[in-house]
Amino acid sequence: MKEFLMPSLGADMEDGTLVEWRKKPGDPVTRGDIIAEVDTQKGLIEIEVFEDGYVDKLLVDPGEKVPVGTAMALIRTGDSETGQEKEQGLEFPVSEKEKVVLQPTEEHFDEKPLPQKFPGKRIKASPLARRIAEENKIDLSKITGTGENGAIIKDDVNKAIEQRTAPETEEKISETLPEKEPEKIADSGKSIRMAVAAAMSKSNREIPHYYLSKKIDMSKSLYWIKESNKERSVQERLLPAALLIKAVAKSLDEVPQLNAVWENALQIKNEINVGFVVSLRSGGIMVPSINNADLKSVSQIMDSLNDLIPRARAMKLRSSELNSSTITLTSLGEGGADTLLGVIYPPQVAVIGFGGIIEEAWAENGMLGIRPVINASLSGDHRATDGLTGNRFLTILNKNLQNPEDL
């Protein structure tokens, strides 16, 4: 038996109000199913379940407001009824431990979204297989093991590396979302404001920021976008933002120290999940994550944006899209300020800011010309990295944007 807990959708979330159960006792659930709708400071969020099994009992009634980490339902995870006994034996120590970690006493950055960290089924893989999978960014949950008792071994991972074509994360995003009526959001504008306020205050209070910025000549990138858009339909057209996200993700591959969180120490993340700031018409911002952005093509990122931005504005994001980002990118778009110096979203250690693209006099090789220029900035957590790291990142970012065809 597993407890389904009120997840944390960010460092600033303390509690949530259950709006509706999407499942009832006895219903089968599989990992990724929407089990409930919860009203948070960030609006109405569909909450996914991370276990396979059956809903055993619902512990919270609609309308109840409960702290992060509260058990909301019990999920029976055994394969059969007989499997139940064994699971129950395991239940006590596991859930006790989770409770201890999760107790939302005060604003604590190590309250991570636990459901993701403790997926219901442990994957059996050899240490070597795990190491190779990690190095090659292979998702072990997608591999069938051929080792002892179905354990994943080196050969299985190597086979998966060979077979890897398009990154499979794409399908998650294109999954059909259940239709639902956008209501109850009217008063969420205020709470989003409060959530932003809490996170940014914390950031400013605790994170010693350093700032670097670099002017980048965008003529090659814009030309590349123009050329590839010639072959695309109106709906498929690329925006510079998609290219910028890809360029940032690719640059992070080379400077992984910035794709990290600070929790008493620098913890570098394996996946590069770029949080993209979307401003809401009602005020406030949402930061949906484009997961594994480094593995996606520019058009795949554009597709993600086309999917995520309207849903963010309609506050129809899923929990996994809100709590997985490992770095934040914020871009002002056309016609605004030249430079944006961002405030880091804790516990991340960097935020990348882009001003508008403007034409500027540009001197190069002793010649003067007019170029479209973007001002890229990096706000870094000085506890985690130093200016030299940030400097390297901006240099690589510039190089990547000069070679858009390689992105």
Add this chain to the structure above:
Amino acid sequence: MSQTRKITYREALKEAIREALTENDKVFLMGEDVGRYGGAFAVSKGLLEEFSEERIMDVPLSESGFVGAGIGAAMAGLKPIVEVMTVNFGLLAMDQVVNNAATMLHMSGGQINVPVVIRMSCGIGKQLAAQHSHSWEPYYAHVPGLRVISIGTHEDARGVLQAALQSPDPVVIFEYTSMLNMEGELPEETIKVDIESAKIRREGTDISIITYGAAVNKCMEAAEELKVEGIEAEVLDLRVLRPLDEAAFLASVSRTHRALIVEDAWRSVSVSSEVSARITEKAFYELDVPVKRVCGAEVPIPYPLHLEDASVPQKKDIVEVVKKMIRP
């Protein structure tokens, strides 16, 4: 390839003792029945006639007494080779070995070395029943201050003694009674072996079989049988049970990503437990399957042949486990 000759394990041991006695006046052999009787297992047969009673010394039936005397002689500057008839009786001298030989350098503040060499017959497999069938290398390998060597090949039977006599500190050497009559090939020229490092007896890419003593030969035979099935096993003879040549087996496992440890000794708190622990501590991310062990059954070793055979690892056990590890 140089010339080789056929020689028994017993004869190789004797040649080594003879060579040591010839080359260094300070070397002498002491032990129960080593002189007139020629050694309980005939290893020193003929040496009394060749050397003198001073160099080949029969001692009274008191392990604690004569091992202590050997330790004293070593402290006083001689180079004694003390033969303990079998490891079973070795327990009677354990106090001398652990409390004196192993600690003297420390207790004397580094002033007194104990360069004693203690040879013991050891092992299972001659229907000698529970009180005379022992693989007790782990007891000695537990003790800091000792260097513990296990002779699993003819090469080591011929070469280890010379190296042990160079050591400034006590060396315990295990010889295997079941191997005494076994014939092997040795090169004609002098053999140099060291007592620092493990040795790969057979190279392979699919699995590391880590072993020592009488099990080395069984592992070599198992590896040959596995080769027919297309499995290339590496056989690593630990040889030095203390201090363990950790770098050698970690490197081997890092190449093959699979480790099987084979020993005749009882499984619990054994050399294989230690090797297994170190592999998981230091080469965890190299492992593609769990570390496995084939060890002695944890029973007093039975007298009937079929039960005796069943209580220590046999070739077929090793082959079976390896196959399961590679093709589950």
